[in-house]
Amino acid sequence: MSVWMAPELLCSFAGNVEGEIPSALKCLVSPTEQSSYGGIRTTTVVMQNILQQILRCPYKGITKRMYLESKALELTTLTVQEELKIKEGRQNPTVLKLDDIERIHHARNILLGNLDNPPSLMELARQVGLNDRSLKQGFCQVFGTTAFAYLHDYRLEKARQLLNTGEMNVIKVAYSIGFANRSYFAAAFKKKFGLSPKEYQIQQKKSV
Helix, strand or coil, X not given: CCCCECHHHHHHHHCXXXXXXXXXXXXXXXXXXXXXXXXXXXXXXXXXXXXXXXXXXXXXXHHHHHHHHHHHHHHHHHHHHHHHHHHXXXXXXXXXCHHHHHHHHHHHHHHHCCCCCCCCHHHHHHHHCCCHHXXXXXXXXXXXXXXXXXXXXXXXXXXXXXXXXXXXXXXXXXXXXXXXXXXXXXXXHHHHHCCCHHHHHHHHXXXX
16 A cells, blocks of 8 residues: 655645755655655554554545545654654664564464453563563564554454454453453544444444
């Protein structure tokens, strides 16, 4: 998937009074198409989630256009943020060892296998043979987000899949993925997918 932005729109957000973008962002100019800005970077987990939201847009008409434009801006924001980190030297330069990467993937699998009762960061680090600092930094480097932000997002994606089946009500879905507070689950689900769990389930039934 590609997201293209007109130069004048990018400059309206990031440009100075003369309409010029910062030098740190000029590398985003496409060398083959000077009428637009483009950048190719590693797609982080957060970016992947936004892309999935775009592909599963729950709206139609004008609301669909507004939703998709807002998600495109989110992707652009994340791309600019990563570019600035690189230029400012704030991106973690540590090269992870293959063994550490395998341990971090194992930690991810442990989290996803215990949605309803995940271990603490300290316990998770102990289980995979890393200290908590190495696990925390390494997880962000490998997956682009913290361990428990990853877990939170996976839980919501799992909830969406369970609601799609229509075999469980909203309360059972929430409890099955580790959300003890129904209101918090509903708010988190709506923030991610644009609809409350109940609204989403009703919409899915109508589309069958």
